[in-house]
Amino acid sequence: MPVITNINDLKRLHKRRTPKIFYDYCESGSWTEQTFRENTSDFDKIRLRQRVAVDMEGRSTATKMIGQDVAMPVALAPVGLTGMQRADGEIKAAKAAEKFGVPFTLSTMSICSIEDVAANTTKPFWFQLYVMRDQDFLKNIIQRAKDAGVSALVLTLDLQILGQRHKDLKNGLSAPPKLTPAVLADLATKWTWGLEMLQTKRRGFGNIIGHAKNVDDPSSLFKWTAEQFDPRLDWGKIEAIKEMWGGPLILKGVMEPEDAVIAAKTGCDAIVVSNHGGRQLDGALSSIRALPPILDAVGDSVEVHLDSGIRSGQDVLKAIAMGAKGTYIGRAFIHGLGAMGEEGVTRALEVIHKEMDISMALCGRKHIEDVDRDILRVPEDFAGRWA
Ligand SMILES: Cc1cc2nc3c(=O)[nH]c(=O)nc-3n(C[C@H](O)[C@H](O)[C@H](O)COP(=O)(O)O)c2cc1C
Numbered sequence: 001m002p003v004i005t006n007i008n009d010l011k012r013l014h015k016r017r018t019p020k021i022f023y024d025y026c027e028s029g030s031w032t033e034q035t036f037r038e039n040t041s042d043f044d045k046i047r048l049r050q051r052v053a054v055d056m057e058g059r060s061t062a063t064k065m066i067g068q069d070v071a072m073p074v075a076l077a078p079v080g081l082t083g084m085q086r087a088d089g090e091i092k093a094a095k096a097a098e099k100f101g102v103p104f105t106l107s108t109m110s111i112c113s114i115e116d117v118a119a120n121t122t123k124p125f126w127f128q129l130y131v132m133r134d135q136d137f138l139k140n141i142i143q144r145a146k147d148a149g150v151s152a153l154v155l156t157l158d159l160q161i162l163g164q165r166h167k168d169l170k171n172g173l174s175a176p177p178k179l180t181p182a183v184l185a186d187l188a189t190k191w192t193w194g195l196e197m198l199q200t201k202r203r204g205f206g207n208i209i210g211h212a213k214n215v216d217d218p219s220s221l222f223k224w225t226a227e228q229f230d231p232r233l234d235w236g237k238i239e240a241i242k243e244m245w246g247g248p249l250i251l252k253g254v255m256e257p258e259d260a261v262i263a264a265k266t267g268c269d270a271i272v273v274s275n276h277g278g279r280q281l282d283g284a285l286s287s288i289r290a291l292p293p294i295l296d297a298v299g300d301s302v303e304v305h306l307d308s309g310i311r312s313g314q315d316v317l318k319a320i321a322m323g324a325k326g327t328y329i330g331r332a333f334i335h336g337l338g339a340m341g342e343e344g345v346t347r348a349l350e351v352i353h354k355e356m357d358i359s360m361a362l363c364g365r366k367h368i369e370d371v372d373r374d375i376l377r378v379p380e381d382f383a384g385r386w387a
Contacts, residue, residue, distance in 0.1 A: 004339075004347045006355075007311045007332045014085075014338030018193055020186050021171040022084045026334050029278035030163035035286065036278025039309025042286040046318045047377040051364030061357055062101075063368040065326035066152060066248050066269040066303060071101030072353050073368060074316055076345075077277075077307050077328035078128030078154060078252075083111025083206075084175050085338045087196035091120045093337055096345035098123045100353075105154050105328070108141070109225075111175065113206030114148045124151035128252070130159060131230045131237060137212045142244050144211075152269070153245045155238065156276075158253030160231045163280040174222065176203045235262060242266060250305070253280075255290050257297035264302035270326070271298070272305045277330050285384075288319060292383060295323040313355025320368060321376045 004010060015023050029036025061072040076097050082089040090112035097104035098121050105126040106117050114127060127150040132138050145153060176197075177183050187194050197203065208224075209215055215224045230237070242249050251263045252272040263271045273291050275284045284290075287308040295304055306319045307328035316327050329352065336348030360366075363375040 004351065006351055007335055007348060010335040010339040010344055010348055010351075011331075013340065013344075014335040017190060018085055018338040019177060019183065019190050021168075021173050021177055021183065022081065023338065024167040024171055025081060025165075025173055026079075026085065026331055026338070028165045028167045029282065030165055030280060031282035033278060033282065035275055035282050035284050038286040039275065039278050039288070040311055040315075042288050042382075043309055043311075043315045043318055045379055045382060046288070046322075048314070048317070048359060048363055049375050049377060050362055051375075054364035056361040056366065059357060059361055059366045061353060061360070061368055063325075065103065065305070066250065068103065068151065069101070070103065070326070072316070072356060073320055073324075073326045074310075074349070074352060075103040075126070075305075075326060075328045076105055076333050077330040078105040078107035078110075078126075078156070079330050079334055080107045080109030081111060081175050082107065082334065082337065083200075083202050084177075085334055086193065086341050087200040088112060088202055089337050090117055092342035093333060093345045094121045094125055096333075096336075096342045096349065097125075100346065100349045102349065103152070106150075108207055109205060111202050111204065111206055114141075114144050114150070116202065116206060118148035124149045126150060126152040126154055126250070128154040128156055129241070130156055131233045131241065132212075132228045133230045133232075134212060134228055137228075138241075139244065140211060141207065142241070144207075146245075146247070150247075152248040152250055153241075154250045154252050154272070155241060156252045157233070157238070157263075158255075158274070158276050158280050160229055160233050162226070162229070163276070163282070165279060175205065235266070238266060242268070252307075254294065255281075255284055255287070257293045260294040260298050260302075260304075264298045268302065270303040270305050272307060272328065273324070274307045274328075277308050288315075288322065289382065289384065291319070291322050291324060310352075313352040313357070314359050316352060316356050317359050317363075317371060318376065320371050321373055322378075323373070 094104040108130045127145040249268045250270045305326040306324040336344035
């Protein structure tokens with residue numbers, strides 16, 4: 001059993017054990033990947049202040065996100081095709097999250113369906129919604145989420161159209177993969193992945209196939225997605241979805257203060273400062289840089305969360321110290337899943353927890369609620385001087 005000490009260890013195993021098309025799908029950003037890179041490199045620019053002679057006993061990373069108890073302020077982000085990184089991936093990740101005591105967010109574009117994840121877990125999870133043109137499908141999926149006991153709806157606002165990721169086009173990404181000679185040659189070296197996939201029935205888009213009109217087979221799905229994601233999404237439609245859902249609502253993908261202010265006025269429970277992990281608008285700021293002006297703009301009117309670029313517990317601590325009340329990890333848990341299945345997701349969460357806990361202690365803090373801007377050294381020019 002390999003010794004895992006950090007997320008990069010899991011990333012290396014993920015690459016070795018998962019078909020290239022799915023590893024590349026995870027480890028890519030749009031166009032030049034500038035935003036994808038800066039999401040992580042900007043975290044490195046922030047430093048921590050070491051404090052000494054502070055009693056460190058009785059520490060806890062437990063806190064709340066949207067009023068729900070969490071073992072640490074980290075949720076698993078919605079990630080499409082998680083069940084292609086490893087067979088039954090969404091179920092495995094959801095199980096690891098519930099055992100750890102953090103929220104799992106199921107993507108609309110998951111392989112395992114809402115009902116499947118609900119049947120295989122014991123606690124409520126969160127569901128991420130992409131807004132579709134097909135109103136019947138939209139109403140139906142919201143009802144399915146309610147029936148499954150979903151405890152928060154995460155509405156993604158930054159993907160009315162898909163950002164271009166070069167690798168996916170070059171690899172011919174599809175789920176399940178098309179068995180081209182290149183794919184077959186690659187699969188020949190990924191035996192565990194293949195054997196597990198042969199043993200599961202979950203190989204298509206579980207939330208969609210059989211529920212949306214004219215989508216019975218996966219080959220028509222990408223066409224359907226391109227046609228169905230609603231480019232007309234606006235604040236009026238967001239209000240309508242809020243009404244339709246009627247439960248805790250999180251708006252994901254806010255990057256500018258003026259949008260954050262409007263989002264807060266909808267009465268949602270949280271907003272997520274996120275650039276979709278650098279997969280949508282290349283050239284957008286990293287999310288950790290976008291966070292401070294958004295916090296200034298919304299004040300206490302709404303809970304602010306952050307994702308994009310988190311690869312360690314120190315990154316989580318920095319985001320919390322800057323003022324976020326919660327964070328999400330995408331690739332960090334997918335690396336764990338691709339490396340070692342459910343156990344790998346647990347390892348990813350353990351790694352992040354340990355890094356956060358030790359760093360918090362060395363900064364002289366015992367509880368998440370005590371973590372504030374005072375533990376950070378932020379470069380004077382961090383916000384940037386943009387005209
Ligand atoms: C492979 C992959 C698929 C994703 N699919 C979705 C999705 O279906 N819905 C969504 O709202 N966000 C999706 N995201 C974005 C994540 O929810 C999250 O914003 C992002 O991964 C955070 O950045 P990080 O990977 O650097 O942690 C996806 C991200 C990745 C890497």
